Amino acid sequence: MVAIVDYGVGNLFSLKSSLKAVGAEVVVTADIEVLKSADQIILPGVGAFEDAAKKLRESGLSEKLISLAKSGKPFLGICLGMQLLFEKSYEYGEHEGLGLIKGNVRPIEGVIPEEYKIPHIGWNSLSFKGEKSPLWKYINDGDYVYFVHSYYAADCEKNVIADSEYGARLTAAVADGNIFGCQFHPEKSGTVGLNILKAFTEMKGE
């Protein structure tokens, strides 16, 4: 069973449907006992970093998610959920994340040439970095995935497992052991996205 963390952020309809489409049993929950019993955990999210981080903290989920991720259970952050894995975000100020992966979330603006539009929105190709990640088990280098974002993960080079070219190399996905993060939306990336979710839901904890 894969658990989607429910903390009142974003629309979980498509994520839930896509996980079902790859044959996973899915539960959407904020209940720590259910999260503990899940085989894998997904932290979703769209919207503003500050608001999402606050919701995680105030619901008491932050600490619980940190200890679950550190316990070795496969853990995947998607979009804002990926950004929350980092130490800090500089989206409208300076805000603390979960600190599960070293690095910071910074605005794309200023990193890419001026003629590039912000947000980075649309289909872009993945360039795998380092050893092929188990998350990429069923997909290939150069495959296309769907992005929508104005901030990106920086200062995290050793954990980048794929990046995408948009006037600069932008972090597309990161991993540190059992903890994974995708900046793009696998649930909106057609067959490629489904294959990424399939690989994740097949992962086993330590």
Added chain:
Amino acid sequence: MITKRIIPCLDVRDGRVVKGVNFEGLRDVSSPVELAKYYSSCGADELVFYDITASSDGRKLFTDILCETAKSVFIPLTVGGGINTVADFDRVLKCGADKVSVNSGAIRNPDLIYEAAKLYGDQCVVISADVKRVDGVFRVFAKGGRENTGLEAIEWIKRCVGNGAGEVVLNSIDTDGVKKGFDLEMLDAVCNAVSVPVIASGGAGCIDDFITLFKTLDKVDAGLAASIFHFGEVKISDLKAEMAKANIPTRL
């Protein structure tokens, strides 16, 4: 590298797609779910569902179908038609829409874009404008292109983007249905006025029209069409293969 997007638009009335022909392997051509799956498998980069239903029963049917589609089609879905309030945004987003396009609703209530963008984010709000030349000036039309609002189009679109619209669909009434190509002059004017993605609509008649669009106007991000895809005049897989051949960044 980011790719140029090809977006088929499905007009839905009372739960059925309004126009279409038989595609190989497609049992029910007027089923929005079947057609959405078919387009997705042909390489469509996004889908637009346009609700042209007038009754509240039809609206309920529309959201049911949207849910059904979002359960089996995993590419971005945009919904337009009948979006007048934030509650309408909520209704379609809960059923699996990723973006919501507003047209007449934003003209009637200029705060709608601002309120929706604040709640759901800029990336969720698309301004769709029907524009026609009147005495040499680009004017915004409402009610499906029947009513001249008197608004100057470039200023209007800039204002919508300023209020939080994250994308613009520009539908040229002058080229719509003529099938002689997109309205490059109008598109160029809009692209130079805003910094968000611009989607070209109205006028595509053949594959070359899309090639000309992307080759001439680098700033246009996507091409949208309805009837040429539904009537099988242009196959999306052929179109994308030709785009790639012409060195246009394309997801194959």
